[in-house]
Amino acid sequence: xxxxxxxxxxxxxxxxxxxxxxxxxxxxxxxxxxxxxxxxxxxxxxxxxxxxxxxxxxxxxxxxxxxxxxxxxxxxxxxxxxxxxxxxxxxxxxxxxxxxxxxxxxxxxxxxxxxxxxxxxxxxxxxxxxxxxxxxxxxxxxxxxxxxxxxxxxxxxxxxxxxxxxxxxxxxxxxxxxxxxxxxxxxxxxxxxxxxxxxxxxxxxxxxxxxxxxxxxxxxxxxxxxxxxxxxxxxxxxxxxxxxxxxxxxxxxxxxxxxxxxxxxxxxxxxxxxxxxxxxxx
Numbered sequence: 001x002x003x004x005x006x007x008x009x010x011x012x013x014x015x016x017x018x019x020x021x022x023x024x025x026x027x028x029x030x031x032x033x034x035x036x037x038x039x040x041x042x043x044x045x046x047x048x049x050x051x052x053x054x055x056x057x058x059x060x061x062x063x064x065x066x067x068x069x070x071x072x073x074x075x076x077x078x079x080x081x082x083x084x085x086x087x088x089x090x091x092x093x094x095x096x097x098x099x100x101x102x103x104x105x106x107x108x109x110x111x112x113x114x115x116x117x118x119x120x121x122x123x124x125x126x127x128x129x130x131x132x133x134x135x136x137x138x139x140x141x142x143x144x145x146x147x148x149x150x151x152x153x154x155x156x157x158x159x160x161x162x163x164x165x166x167x168x169x170x171x172x173x174x175x176x177x178x179x180x181x182x183x184x185x186x187x188x189x190x191x192x193x194x195x196x197x198x199x200x201x202x203x204x205x206x207x208x209x210x211x212x213x214x215x216x217x218x219x220x221x222x223x224x225x226x227x228x229x230x231x232x233x234x235x236x237x238x239x240x241x242x243x244x245x246x247x248x249x250x251x252x253x254x255x256x257x258x259x260x261x262x263x264x265x266x267x268x269x270x271x272x273x274x275x276x277x278x279x280x281x282x
Contacts, residue, residue, distance in 0.1 A: 024114055025121025032126040046092070047134060050084040051141055057206060058146060065208070069240040072208070077142035078232035079205040084134040085164065086171045086225050089127040091196050093175030097123070098188035101179065101278050110276040120176070127172050135164065148236055156235050159252065163231040166259035170224045173266025180273045204229045210244045217246060224262045231255045 019027075037043055058073035065072055100106050109119055142148035151157050175192075182188040200206055202216040203226035209217070220226040233241060234250030242248055 021115040021117040021121065024118035025125065028114075028118050028122025029125025029129075032122045033129060036126060036130065046088065046130065047137055050080045050087060050134065050138060053083075053206075054080040054138065054141060061208075065241070065244065067240070068244055069238055071146070073146045074142075074148055074237065075208060075233070075241075075244075077138065077146055077148045078236045079229045081135055081138045081142075081236075082167070082203075082225060082228035082232050083200055083205045084138055085131050085167050085228060086196065086199075088130040088134050089168050089171040090175040090178070091192055092127060092130070093123055093172055094178045094192035095188045097176060097179035098182045098192075099185040101275065102182075102185035102188075104278070106276045107278075123176070124169075124172060127168060127175075131164070131168050142236070151235055159231070160235045163228060163235070163255065163259070166256065166263060167224055167228040167231075170259055170262035170266050173263060173270055174224070177266060177269035177273050180275050184278075199223055199225045202226075208244065209246070214246070221258075224259055227255045227258045 054076055058076050061072040061076075063072055064070070065075060068075075097106070106119075110116070139148070139150070143150060151160065178192055178195075179188070182191040199220060202212060202220040203223070204212065204217075204220070205225070209229075212220075217226070230245060230250065231252065233245075234252065242250060245251070
């Protein structure tokens with residue numbers, strides 16, 4: 001009789017509510033960051049790659065840019081910051097998620113009570129932290145070595161903020177979407193890095209924007225990287241450098257529209273293409 005009453009009281013108790021997606025996303029983000037920083041080789045490569053390329057290109061091309069009142073090395077700083085943002089979001093997520101899918105990590109996570117949104121929030125926390133650290137590192141090098149001046153007004157920092165957030169978000173969503181393209185973990189690196197490398201050449205990262213053929217620039221303008229480069233040049237370079245742009249203007253309004261459109265388009269691509277199982281599993 002006592003046992004029956006105990007079972008009745010136990011059955012009448014409400015089940016403990018699971019934490020919400022936001023709370024689980026924070027916990028998942030903390031886990032992603034711990035896993036990232038435990039891989040020392042990955043950390044060194046991620047943060048040193050844009051800095052190394054900045055040193056190389058800024059050392060090779062160090063002359064003054066005619067009419068722009070800047071040096072070629074200064075021109076590379078905002079471009080490398082934009083490339084660093086895309087590297088820590090698009091490239092990082094495109095490769096890591098494809099590998100997790102191939103290793104059945106996603107399939108196991110999908111079988112847990114964790115809301116799917118928590119997984120993606122965890123990834124976004126990862127790219128936000130690593131993107132900020134990459135940006136701070138490149139800005140430190142730019143100020144210390146190449147005489148880049150930090151913005152003095154709140155308006156310029158606000159511009160930097162929305163370019164960073166929209167660019168990081170759009171590139172992260174594109175990285176999630178492209179992670180469904182590789183057929184295996186072995187092919188993920190090639191599938192993701194190739195388009196990113198091409199975009200860097202036609203978006204004004206490695207080559208000055210005024211020396212790239214218009215038809216290449218028009219292709220690059222279809223993607224976020226070109227607009228991030230242009231917006232960050234407007235933030236960190238003097239107004240005289242506007243003459244290097246296609247239209248002679250920073251075009252902040254168009255930059256905001258394109259980056260916001262990629263955030264929406266990237267989300268739609270994720271919803272349409274994302275898979276929890278590898279193709280071998282059907």
